[in-house]
Amino acid sequence: ALLMLYYRPDVTQAYNSVKQIQEEIAFGFFIRNIHYHASNAMVFLAIAHLFYQYFSGRFKVKNEVIWVTGVILGTVTVIEAFTGYDLILNQRAMLAVNIAVGLTNSAPFLGEQLAPLLLGGGLYDLIIRFYALHVFILPMVMLLLALVHFPRNLVFDPPVVAGVIGAILIAGGLYPVDLGIKYDPTRGIVEVPEWYLTGIYAFLRTGLERFTAGAFLPLLFILFFLLVPFVDRSKKLSWKERPFFTAAGISSIVLIIVTTVWGFYTTPRVDAFTAVYIEPLIFYPLLAFLVAASFIISYKFIAPPPSARPQKPPVRTRPITFQLPYPWAVRIIMGVLAAIGILSLVAFQNYLDGLKNLALFNLGVIVMLFGAIAHVYRHAMQAVK
Incomplete structure (x- = not known):
């Protein structure tokens, strides 16, 4: 909400309004860093969740609709993050904008009809459309998809939530997001898009x-x-019993990693075109080799030999559990609360001293410690029962 209050979706004011939020508005530095790293975490967790569900076979057992909506939701999540970081209108954002414009105009059959609707008549119209997509249209689509995707499986786990939020705050403290270079069409600056788009950028x-x-x-x-x-x-759920699809999943991860890393690489100390150009005679054969090799190796490793006898299912043993005595849980919680108090004072002093990134880092540690308290308390209550 703070970003919406101060951000101005105007070509001449967008960059300066973000600069004002980050440098002048109270707590603007914190909000923008949290917003940026949360968007990256959202994309990463969506991808990680997809592959976890894929390898565990959760898309089976009448979960086809949940799976399909999840894949669509993940795709919309990437688009939501993409429209967000374009709004700053720095050099990096304009690279992504130009890619989006080029893709829309080059779309067969409907490209010429969609371009005026999605892009408008120029940069002034485009930024308004991206702003509307980012703050209203795409979030509403994501909400509707989430209602279908999480009909009964959404569980609020305080330690996990605290861990994710704490990690976002710590990332914001360690790697504070910068403003980048203000867009100037006369400057041939070599940029690459965000990590979740560099794979596509490599192909381009x-x-x-x-x-x-x-x-x-x-x-x-x-x-x-x-x-x-x-x-x-x-009906098999285990990844070990589905060697073909498991190998396909592993090779798709290899595809993502190779293209993402390659998309980041640019040749230094040359002109802008040469710096970003990727030789297709090297890229495509090497990519095909790595993907094929990862599939074959994974399949050979997972698939049993034809002569192998079916093994008996392993005997399930009771998992080893650790019971934390209640008195010790109380001592740990009191010690962690004391640490939280000290870190809170340190974070406040960091803020007063202008060390905003350190303050954000300490806030992340504090949130994680609250998650640890919730985890210890839960185990202590189980021991009492």
């Missing part, structure tokens, strides 16, 4: 036809995950 940098590289190939990747529940119809 090879000179492949724009729509194919930036839209068609990613859509094929998304389509694979959308169709998995309808192709993998076996």
